[in-house]
Amino acid sequence: GENVEQHPSTLSVQEGDSAVIKCTYSDSASNYFPWYKQELGKRPQLIIDIRSNVGEKKDQRIAVTLNKTAKHFSLHITETQPEDSAVYFCAASEGYGNKLVFGAGTILRVKS
């Protein structure tokens, strides 16, 4: 089955700096890679996703890149703000799309 690893486990940045979170996956047939943000005590919410037929996708301050050859994908947040502080999870679909497998999460702290 799919295995997703996520780094770093915690990340502290100064307000206005950029934050990068990286994930690797094992199943070469995976074709869908979403990112979720979870604030304390709340539900995970989808913030951006990318499919295997594109290498990069951007939505305002958030971007995701995908390298299918190396089987890794990354989340980039620019101009970070205190409200970006949360836990971020990457995920990858199993090859046949049965379910999403999640990384262990990254605690992002944006210091003002």
Add this chain to the structure above:
Amino acid sequence: NAGVMQNPRHLVRRRGQEARLRCSPMKGHSHVYWYRQLPEEGLKFMVYLQKENIIDESGMPKERFSAEFPKEGPSILRIQQVVRGDSAAYFCASSMTGASEGYTFGSGTRLTVV
């Protein structure tokens, strides 16, 4: 659209009791997924169901845990004879056509076993 509805939000059970967690998917969604999240940990897959069928239960413990998604009504995750280690947040998610279209999560049920 009310989104994915889970109830109860909080559930306290004594060791040995049964816990029933309910999940109503978004309107039009026929795929339901259950995940467990331990404190300060990630989301661990438990089971994937479509109406009246269990598609993948590879993440669910073989004993004490069961899930269903009947033709009418919500999906139910049932934990029999709960133990302290079952204390966690249980999230349900739904999708319209499958995992490759993304999930919408419910607010979760926080189970505490005392």
